Amino acid sequence: MIYDFGVVGGGIAGVSAAYELAEHGSVLLLETENVMGYHATGRSAALFTRNFGGPVVRRINDASASFFAQPPSGFCDSPLLSARGCLTVASAGFEEELKPLLAMSQAGEIVCRIDPKEALERVPFLRPERVQGAVYEANVSDIDVASLHQGYIKGARMRGAEMLVKQGVLRISRDAGAWLIETANNSFRALHIINAAGAWADEIGALVGARSVGLVPKRRTGILIKAPNEIVCAKLPAIDFAGTDAYMKPDAGRLMVSPGDATPSGPMDAWADDMDIAVLADWIESETLIKVPKIEHSWAGLRSFVPDEAPVVGFDHGVPNFFWLAGQGGYGIMMAPVLAKLTADLCTKANSEISTEFAVALSPARFNSFAK
Numbered sequence: 001m002i003y004d005f006g007v008v009g010g011g012i013a014g015v016s017a018a019y020e021l022a023e024h025g026s027v028l029l030l031e032t033e034n035v036m037g038y039h040a041t042g043r044s045a046a047l048f049t050r051n052f053g054g055p056v057v058r059r060i061n062d063a064s065a066s067f068f069a070q071p072p073s074g075f076c077d078s079p080l081l082s083a084r085g086c087l088t089v090a091s092a093g094f095e096e097e098l099k100p101l102l103a104m105s106q107a108g109e110i111v112c113r114i115d116p117k118e119a120l121e122r123v124p125f126l127r128p129e130r131v132q133g134a135v136y137e138a139n140v141s142d143i144d145v146a147s148l149h150q151g152y153i154k155g156a157r158m159r160g161a162e163m164l165v166k167q168g169v170l171r172i173s174r175d176a177g178a179w180l181i182e183t184a185n186n187s188f189r190a191l192h193i194i195n196a197a198g199a200w201a202d203e204i205g206a207l208v209g210a211r212s213v214g215l216v217p218k219r220r221t222g223i224l225i226k227a228p229n230e231i232v233c234a235k236l237p238a239i240d241f242a243g244t245d246a247y248m249k250p251d252a253g254r255l256m257v258s259p260g261d262a263t264p265s266g267p268m269d270a271w272a273d274d275m276d277i278a279v280l281a282d283w284i285e286s287e288t289l290i291k292v293p294k295i296e297h298s299w300a301g302l303r304s305f306v307p308d309e310a311p312v313v314g315f316d317h318g319v320p321n322f323f324w325l326a327g328q329g330g331y332g333i334m335m336a337p338v339l340a341k342l343t344a345d346l347c348t349k350a351n352s353e354i355s356t357e358f359a360v361a362l363s364p365a366r367f368n369s370f371a372k
């Protein structure tokens, strides 16, 4: 059999593309790990906000909001988003850093200054002397990433997609007008390749002779700690600290804390560095009233960026029938609905609002990508 679309990668990008493409043709998805979602997708902070990333990313987030609010019927059993809110606090000397965030305020997406006293009421474990200014965004939400990922997998399979794990793509070559995709123990044929391999996307591109899009995977660390007893953890907002990249958010009765690191890395099964964890524990104790006797869990994941930090979605300009769906950086979960729809629209040459708005801005042509 020759599939219309061969998708490489079973993270959120691959499964959402498989779901949209399966409406239009036969789809095969290959994932190298034992389970789909093992890498970046299973390691995110699971936040949705329109106010994150550069201007193009923010427009994509905005356009994805309607899918999250009203997913297709039967897609999932419970809402994909739940209200969280986000508080950004500034210590002395960092109040100016709140201005760009306040400038993003718009109808339906209000960002407002709040009194430091109110900030301390919302998050009692902040150090009062460290809160000189505060801004609140009510519209920041938690994403149920597992439901989103599973909804796409279930929906794609119902539309006829075949999705296989433990099938790492090792070689891709041309064979009688189609792509021959080889794994350790199988070979498959497809008319188009969708490269949704996350941190490995440039490696998949190299298999077909495509020029690199300059992808750099960057490690980000997360830890889980016990929330102070007196706090009703579930009700806390996410908390950003102006002038640093660090953030915290409640996570199933615990607090997730990240230093917001972005350490360049090769594509790999990332892990948290002991020194990063120690520095983070120290930072928590100096910035808040929380004591950190124990780290309950730690992990790291790779957020993969191209130089302009916008995703890369479109056909390669040098290698026919090879499609990039890569470079989702720190926003790949929240952008997934729109990027998957854009993938299907471009693969089927459909004119849509989404392709009109985003096709040029996200095209790999912006890197002058030519075959070697």
Ligand SMILES: Cc1cc2nc3c(=O)[nH]c(=O)nc-3n(C[C@H](O)[C@H](O)[C@H](O)COP(=O)(O)OP(=O)(O)OC[C@H]3O[C@@H](n4cnc5c(N)ncnc54)[C@H](O)[C@@H]3O)c2cc1C
Binding pocket: 008, 009, 010, 011, 012, 013, 014, 030, 031, 032, 033, 036, 037, 038, 039, 040, 041, 042, 043, 044, 045, 046, 047, 048, 167, 168, 169, 170, 196, 197, 198, 199, 200, 204, 220, 221, 222, 258, 300, 301, 302, 303, 304, 326, 328, 329, 330, 331, 332, 333, 334, 335
């Ligand atoms: C700590 C952290 C916090 C984050 N917070 C957020 C957030 O709050 N909100 C948000 O929207 N985003 C967030 N992100 C970003 C988000 O997780 C990513 O942008 C997104 O998961 C990328 O999805 P992906 O499918 O492209 O990559 P992945 O999930 O990494 O999937 C790529 C898949 O391709 C597979 N693969 C690779 N090579 C091959 C091969 N040769 N053959 C077969 N399969 C292969 C891999 O095994 C992997 O499963 C965060 C990321 C991190 C690390």
